[in-house]
Amino acid sequence: MARYVxxxxxKPEILDPQGKAVLGSLPRLGFAGVSDVxxxxxxxxELDGEPxxxxxxxxxxxxxxxxxxxxxxxxxxxxxxxxx
Amino acid sequence: xxxxxxxxxxxxxxxxxxxxxxIGGNEAVALWHGDDDLKGVDAVVLPGGFSYGDxxxxxxxxxxxxxxxxxxxxxxxxxxxxxxCNGFQILCESHLLPGALIRNDHRKFVCRDxxxxxxxxxxxxxxxxxxxxxxxxxxKNGEGGFVADEPTLDRLxxxxxxxxxxxxxxxxxxxxxxxxxxxxxxxVVGLMPHPxxxxxxxxxxxxxxxxxxxxxxxxxxx
Numbered sequence: 001m002a003r004y005v006x007x008x009x010x011k012p013e014i015l016d017p018q019g020k021a022v023l024g025s026l027p028r029l030g031f032a033g034v035s036d037v038x039x040x041x042x043x044x045x046e047l048d049g050e051p052x053x054x055x056x057x058x059x060x061x062x063x064x065x066x067x068x069x070x071x072x073x074x075x076x077x078x079x080x081x082x083x084x
Numbered sequence: 085x086x087x088x089x090x091x092x093x094x095x096x097x098x099x100x101x102x103x104x105x106x107i108g109g110n111e112a113v114a115l116w117h118g119d120d121d122l123k124g125v126d127a128v129v130l131p132g133g134f135s136y137g138d139x140x141x142x143x144x145x146x147x148x149x150x151x152x153x154x155x156x157x158x159x160x161x162x163x164x165x166x167x168x169c170n171g172f173q174i175l176c177e178s179h180l181l182p183g184a185l186i187r188n189d190h191r192k193f194v195c196r197d198x199x200x201x202x203x204x205x206x207x208x209x210x211x212x213x214x215x216x217x218x219x220x221x222x223x224k225n226g227e228g229g230f231v232a233d234e235p236t237l238d239r240l241x242x243x244x245x246x247x248x249x250x251x252x253x254x255x256x257x258x259x260x261x262x263x264x265x266x267x268x269x270x271x272v273v274g275l276m277p278h279p280x281x282x283x284x285x286x287x288x289x290x291x292x293x294x295x296x297x298x299x300x301x302x303x304x305x306x
Contacts, residue, residue, distance in 0.1 A: 017187040071184040
């Protein structure tokens with residue numbers, strides 16, 4: 001079993017209303033000093049077979065085609081527990 | 085003309101769109117998201133709603149529905165395609181139109197009678213309007229903020245591809261007050277407000293939306 005994680009985040013220049021809503025709530029809960037919050041999505045993908053460059057490319061293709069919209073989002077693919 | 089209206093799981097306004105097509109003097113044909121048969125229609129409307137629950141991103145999953153492969157191919161050959169609200173989102177996800185629609189900047193769902201200026205009138209969907217016509221059409225969306233990078237926005241404006249612009253008050257944070265755009269050829273139009281809800285005096289703010297559905301006939305006989 002191969003497992004990969006796809007992180008999708010709104011591009012820095014794109015307004016992130018959801019992140020702004022969270023940012024607005026934190027001070028009300030007593031969390032001071034939070035300067036910004038961005039909200040994205042995390043996908044955990046399991047595939048048949050052992051991890052390989054080919055499977056990594058496959059997941060990258062999924063991220064490009066469906067999981068993210070390149071107009072408004074960036075994505076990173078990595079193995080679980082690894083940083084991209 | 086035969087105008088197909090696609091029903092996706094979660095479409096809301098397909099019934100109103102078919103009604104508007106009929107009132108506009110054309111024949112409405114129901115199309116189904118899971119069927120790639122366009123049934124010989126001359127034009128297609130992608131209606132408003134929350135197709136596939138708006139999961140992932142609005143329009144992201146609908147864009148890969150079987151019917152969309154036919155719609156994308158037909159649009160490439162010049163068939164008129166109008167995407168309203170969720171339909172606009174689907175057209176952007178399909179890359180038939182540039183840009184994307186994101187959550188309203190004020191984070192609230194908006195539902196109001198919205199004033200618009202119709203700016204591009206040489207499309208099969210807007211030829212009934214005079215250039216610069218100011219109209220009032222229902223607007224209802226939660227994710228209607230039109231965004232694109234600056235070069236794309238400049239190109240849309242420079243090439244006259246902005247079909248409609250919000251007047252008075254920008255309801256959702258759309259960049260440059262853009263309410264609707266078209267492709268270069270003009271056959272593909274995406275619009276966030278709902279002209280199909282403004283075709284009869286009894287229901288809605290008036291009949292200003294009717295032009296989107298009468299333009300097709302005018303276009304054929306022009």
